[in-house]
Amino acid sequence: MNSVHSTSGTGEHAVVVTRVSDTQWQAVEDDRLIGRGDASRRPDGRLFVSIDAWHGAVFDRIADAVLADLPTPLYTVVDEADQDSTSAWERAGFTAERRERGYLVPTDPQITGLGAVRPPAGVTIVPAGEAEQGPLRALDRVVRDEVEAAVGWRSMPAEVLPCPVGTTVLHPSRYVVARQSDEYLGLVRVAPLPRQPRIGLIAVRADRQRRGIARALLAHVLGSLHHSGTDSAWAEVDESNPAAIALFEGIGARRAGSTLELVRR
DSSP states (O other): OEEOOOSOOOOOSSSEEEEEEEEEEEETTTTTEEEEEEEOOOOOSSSEEEESSSSSHHHHHHHHHHHHOOSSSSEEEETTOOOHHHHHHHHTOOEEEEEEEEEEEEOOOHHSSOTTTOOOOEEEETTTOOSSSSHHHHHHHHHHHHHHHHOOOGOOOOOOOOOTOOOOOOOOEEEEEEETTEEEEEEEEEEEESSOOOEEEEEEGGGGOOHHHHHHHHHHHHHHHHHHHEEEEEEEETTTTTTHHHHHHHOOOOEEEEEEEEOOO
């Protein structure tokens, strides 16, 4: 989380910023912890940083230390409505690279209109937790390669997922898959977060797109959530992805904020 709440000083005592591990920094004043910084590398190799500090001056001190210790490019994500945090990162030399829309997605089929949606002929939906890991990981690799060759993986929702190098499917039980015979064609990843499930990824192989597979996957996922008593899910969509925006807004998803991805090169 990025957080900055003031631009005032902290008092008479000196602020000391220390790198306490490869990925963590702490700001201490008079033996009190007054801020921290963190870094985490995404599966696509990009390095994301975050800073939590009450005072703007402390934020700047931590940012200086992080920038001195880490190579560029560096990335961070902020709530677009949080002008204090955005300004703090801009002071550190970060600039906006892309914008992500956040959506509240209803699960009730009477609202989404997905109650009667079925997969295309010959395609079946494999429920969460039932996909075979080998074909699932192979499909995930194909999807990532196709996205990278087209718009680039950085256009996907900005997630910081700590995982071993080369590993992208961390929790196979979170995936719903579309299958035809022995082939996996598309997938949806749903993170069962405590407050609200999050649709982290929905993708279909390039050679099987525009056949209704994505809608069928969403119909299954949202229908299952509705059956379990969940009223809505959360999803993020890159503002430059009109197909994804149309898909979610077409089922009644309501825009509920936006985030900025900032970069310092």
